[in-house]
Amino acid sequence: MTDKALEISQVFKKRGATPVLQDVTLNVATGERVALLGHNGAGKSTLIKSVLGLTPIHGGSIRVSDAKPGSGKARRLTSFLPEAISFHPALTGREQLTLFAQLSGEKPDIAALLERVGLADALDRRIGTYSKGMRQRLGLAQVLLGKPAVALLDEPTSGLDPISRQDLYEIIDELAGQGTAVLIASHALTEVEARTDRIAIMRKGRVVADDTLAGLSRRAGLQTKIRIRASHNADLIARHIGGQRINGASVEIACDVGDKMAALRQITSLGGEVEDIEITPPGLEDLYRHYAQEIRQ
Numbered sequence: 001m002t003d004k005a006l007e008i009s010q011v012f013k014k015r016g017a018t019p020v021l022q023d024v025t026l027n028v029a030t031g032e033r034v035a036l037l038g039h040n041g042a043g044k045s046t047l048i049k050s051v052l053g054l055t056p057i058h059g060g061s062i063r064v065s066d067a068k069p070g071s072g073k074a075r076r077l078t079s080f081l082p083e084a085i086s087f088h089p090a091l092t093g094r095e096q097l098t099l100f101a102q103l104s105g106e107k108p109d110i111a112a113l114l115e116r117v118g119l120a121d122a123l124d125r126r127i128g129t130y131s132k133g134m135r136q137r138l139g140l141a142q143v144l145l146g147k148p149a150v151a152l153l154d155e156p157t158s159g160l161d162p163i164s165r166q167d168l169y170e171i172i173d174e175l176a177g178q179g180t181a182v183l184i185a186s187h188a189l190t191e192v193e194a195r196t197d198r199i200a201i202m203r204k205g206r207v208v209a210d211d212t213l214a215g216l217s218r219r220a221g222l223q224t225k226i227r228i229r230a231s232h233n234a235d236l237i238a239r240h241i242g243g244q245r246i247n248g249a250s251v252e253i254a255c256d257v258g259d260k261m262a263a264l265r266q267i268t269s270l271g272g273e274v275e276d277i278e279i280t281p282p283g284l285e286d287l288y289r290h291y292a293q294e295i296r297q
């Protein structure tokens, strides 16, 4: 046994003569939340479909808790939330989940499950009357139902309001907390930046980065921005520290991670001339731009 609930090793796949996945290696450990990022057409959905056993791969291997994708065991251990989830509109939420439970052989407390995803009031309403966010919550209830080893979520928050997004990530955290390995394909960078443990970035069918946010930052060597607000005279600060005047009262400098403390010492040596400082390390948007453009093929 391994604690890697999902193991993707050197996967190769082509469509016709065109490679769409090349040398893709990506592991997700038990209880880990990994974001899968990439431009349109980078191969995220193809990778997810390969893990689900819905499309064949032409090299490498994929294992879901040591089981082959598409096998009975892998199907039992995997849950999937597609981006545009649809259910039978004539069924109620309770009926739909009961049906899923029967199919999977589980006997969960359906009402408790629907309450957990915030659908207690809509339990006996037809799904045809649900909003997109409510359907997405029902989809998440279906993911929770099987206590999966691996959950694959494709753009889980697309079209959701900010509160629903937050609720959804709380449920994802709970899923991971109970030991599910969660892979989230997303374009919502600021969300996944705060809510995942590791970030994998795909570009043209390859994984071009796979690390924690801190690891990606270190390797990218992107600069930290320091904005200094002057008490009286921004020109004086610019003369001493260098950098760029950004408005009447502030100066901004950019420095490498290793030079940050020296820069801060220099700034504090100006004493009362400095009213405030604001430090902004590179965010996921900067890192994504860096890695998604770094390797040109």
Ligand SMILES: Nc1ncnc2c1ncn2[C@@H]1O[C@H](COP(=O)(O)OP(=O)(O)OP(=O)(O)O)[C@@H](O)[C@H]1O
Residues within 6 Å of the ligand: 015, 020, 038, 039, 040, 041, 042, 043, 044, 045, 046, 047
């Ligand atoms: N059914 C298909 N037939 C032929 N080519 C396909 C098919 N599905 C995807 N592709 C191609 O495979 C490549 C990867 O597509 P994929 O849908 O996996 O990307 P993605 O990263 O999920 O993109 P998006 O963010 O737009 O959903 C693209 O070049 C796409 O054109």
